[in-house]
Amino acid sequence: MTSYFDVTLVLLSFNMSSKQSWDNLPDIAIIEVYSYLPDNDRLSMSLACKNWRRLFETPVLWRCRKVIFKGLVADEIARHEITFLRLFGRQLHKLSIGFTGLSFRTCRDLALAADTYLSHLMKRTDVHLDSISFEELNLERFWPFVLSRNKLITALCRLLRKQRTLKTINMISTRLTLIEGCRVLEALGRYSAGTTVEIIFLENVFRTSVIPYENIRYVNALNRFQAIRFLHINYKYLREDILRNLAKTLESKFEQLNIIIEGRLVGEVISSKAWKALHGKCPNLRIGIYIYTTALENDPLPTLVDGMKIQACYIFSWSDLSSRKEELGKILRHVGGTYASSLGTWDASGVLAMALGDNKLQQLVEEFQEIRATELVKSFRKTTIKQLQTKLELDLTVLKKTRNGFEVSV
Structure with missing residues (x-):
């Protein structure tokens, strides 16, 4: 399944000031943009051109x-x-x-x-x-x-x-x-x-x-x-x-x-x-x-x-x-x-x-x-996590800083 970031990369690869770039924009990118819009904005977007009007009716939307x-x-x-x-x-x-x-x-x-x-x-x-x-x-x-x-x-x-x-x-x-x-x-x-x-x-x-x-x-x-x-x-x-x-x-x-x-x-x-x-x-x-x-x-x-x-x-x-x-x-x-x-x-x-x-x-x-x-161990201090890692020989593959401390996946 295509992610938001995949579509963002596609959009960034185009020169948005170029009409040719917009004409060649992949359908999947346009559909992804549609998916983030409320009904009224989708309708306005569909009036831009025939291709966008066609994609407006894509079932997945x-x-x-x-x-x-x-x-x-x-x-x-x-x-x-x-x-x-x-x-x-x-x-x-x-x-x-x-x-x-x-x-x-x-x-x-x-x-x-x-x-x-x-x-x-x-x-x-x-x-x-x-x-x-x-x-x-x-x-x-x-x-x-x-x-x-x-x-x-x-x-x-x-x-x-x-x-x-x-x-x-x-x-x-x-x-x-x-x-x-x-x-x-x-x-x-x-x-x-x-x-x-x-x-x-x-x-x-x-x-x-x-x-x-x-x-x-x-x-x-x-x-x-x-x-x-x-x-x-x-x-x-x-x-x-x-x-x-x-x-x-x-x-x-x-x-x-x-x-x-x-x-x-x-x-x-x-x-x-x-x-x-x-x-x-x-x-x-x-x-x-x-x-x-x-x-x-x-x-x-x-x-x-x-x-x-x-x-x-x-x-x-x-x-x-x-x-x-x-x-x-x-x-x-x-x-x-x-x-x-x-x-x-x-x-x-x-x-x-x-x-x-x-x-x-x-x-x-x-x-x-x-x-x-x-x-x-979520919200443990970093020093405590390191102690656990050494003492229990844990394979801590993810160590992510969170608002309250550290979140660990074992």
Whole structure:
């Protein structure tokens, strides 16, 4: 695939003041320039000459579309996007939908505009989407108006039921109620998408207070998917019978399970036996865990049992960790000790390095040097990195200066 820098080199090789140079500019360079422009600028550029007009219709330029409905102009945006579908709908593969400017005054207009657009999209037989993404809708926080929200969910469900080529669905941070979330999952799983969807992002798809696995409707909806390769989901949305059903349905097709551990952990802990059974049925499965430091308020260690074959561990924080040093050290030591034989990537982020200090993290790196590729040393001082390199005989192939220190690839 041609990179931005490849095209830049081509452009720099031409004398831009020469008409002949512009005439001989490769199509791929013009297409790359088009790809960085908004619709209006693309249209203006297409009026320059017949060749640029021809390249304006290159299918790759119209594969992805981000539709953001904005407050008082939502209806105008819907009409604009419907026109886009008439012109380039057959080239559209990836669709992203979002909303801004939501208030009591605009919520009805936003819902009506979205319904108009989605209804038109649903009726078009020349549009074959393989990816749908919702731009962090967070309906719990931004859309408390029940009637208009219900209209939006109904329109989304109608669209999803009609999808026959969908491969990816991204619902991160949509924050739906239990009923809304089950409706959306059923709209996917009960119909054609249930046999085609391979990649699902369900992180924070429900409101913070919802414990979905207690509802049989949610369990049944999740069990309808037959082709999942990649699942990104909160730990609190899982339980043992869900894992058993996924293993029974997916078997060797199931390749990646990303688990989010954050906030208040409630409900049952999935046993080591259940994880071992999952790995037995799904031999190709790789597990990654994402631990947010909000989980430190409740001890997350009981969820990290030895039956999980974790290949990647990521730890994130957006707050001061000075009061959490003991808990962080305990988690890092537990993860490193329990999963040293399988762990391939360990990213503790620079924030943790600053919270624990070089000495503490250096001890951990020395203790768990079996890890094949670690970013645990991110933000170490250069002298500390050199000490590790000498002591552990590490092959530090990349040493890049970052804002907080040094980033190392092993």
